[in-house]
Amino acid sequence: MDVVVKDNVALEKDIVILGIETSCDETSAAVLRNGRELLSHIISSQVKTHQKFGGVVPEVASREHILHLQGVVEEALKEAKIDFKDLAGIAVTYGPGLVGSLLVGVAGAKAMAYGAGIPLLGINHLEGHIYANFLSDPELKFPLLALLVSGGHTHLVYFENHGQYEVLGRTRDDAAGEALDKIARALDLGYPGGPYIEKAALKGDPQAFDFPRAMLEPGSLDFSFSGVKSAVLNTLNTARMKGITLKVEDVAASFQEAIVDVLVRKTILALEKTKAPTLVLAGGVAANTLLRERLTEVAQEQGVYFTYPPPVLCTDNGAMIAVAGYYHYLTQDYAPWDLNAVPGLNLA
């Protein structure tokens, strides 16, 4: 499916998309003009509620979304000085995520789009993360290789064009972000784990422990983070049994090093295989400084163009959904009115 960008249409009338994201922690809405210009972006985070519990609690999540959605959308429209009648379409995340949370967004977006008489655009959350790069980098072009790293997913995806992609590798057990969360919890650092591990790692020695790097069979672009997670836990348990106190910062630094090392090595392999001229990073773990630095070096060595979104666009957010929605709109890839939440949705 090639995108036919109707320049004359765009010139005649702005294409304004409202993006809504409720798949997990955040209730977020954004208004985007012509795929590039972010007129407003509201994120009502529930992280504080969840920090008390050490994770996302689904019941709490869907209740909070119900409370926040209307207000967040109204605020986004008001800040953008846009009325429902000015919108070309409404984009919403329909999966993957927690079913209760997704349903709030899908039902809300459906009602708003139907009421306004404009298309509903159903967006895969994972695709949205990758599309965040089109917002932060107007120069971005296909084909490209995307490394998507978050709490629930670790994917290497090759994009030939809009809507044309191939998943080259994915995790076979734990996602990178999940491993970071679990080890952060074991080290009593806090939730979400990534930023806390990163902060502790700054004061630690990344060579203090030689944690395993699972490369799997030769040539494989899949990931496995269960082994390194177990290795860290075993190190902690063994030390506890022997009454030895380990330096938390050293454990964090060595663990982060092992995770980033595997992500980078697999990305290099994927670049070599696909000969992709462009590399993008996406997902919550894309905010990790060490990962960004390492991939910047790799891109220089390999002569590929590398870009990643600013931290605000790495978290779950409505702006990335609006961007992906914009391209769905251009290709008239509208969602049916019976669009349902798909909790286990993957990149096909």
Add this chain to the structure above:
Amino acid sequence: MNIRLESSSPEETHALGTKLGKLLQGGDVLCLIGDLGAGKTALAKGIGEALNVQEPMTSPTFTFIIEYQANAQGTPVRLVHMDLYRLNHPEEAEVIGVGENFQEDRICLIEWPEIAEDILPEDVLELRMEGSGEEKRVITFHSQSAHWTERLDGNL
């Protein structure tokens, strides 16, 4: 019923899962209890292999519940892999639909099941995995129900 087995490597734990998986049928509910790193993932993957699951079985921690098409002794079933690690209140287990999976055409594997104790069926098979690091893992099978004794005795 109480059965006690030992495993000295993740590979052995996986192989034990495969043996166990071949004995399973629709309607079975298994609880996997053990700390992070005890070998629950390896055991679950072994069970999945025996049940002819084609996709890689990934961690259900983030999404709580992942379903797979499977085949138990020639009959198509759904293998439902759950992880309640992130839940903090029993009501949440109901909200995410744990109980809806206790059906005749489904085999359920539940990690961190403690929070859902009140809604588990009576004839659940409990597997407790102990040991960490380089230690041997001790895996004990426990159930209130006699049918597990008949099915497991001498077959593992």
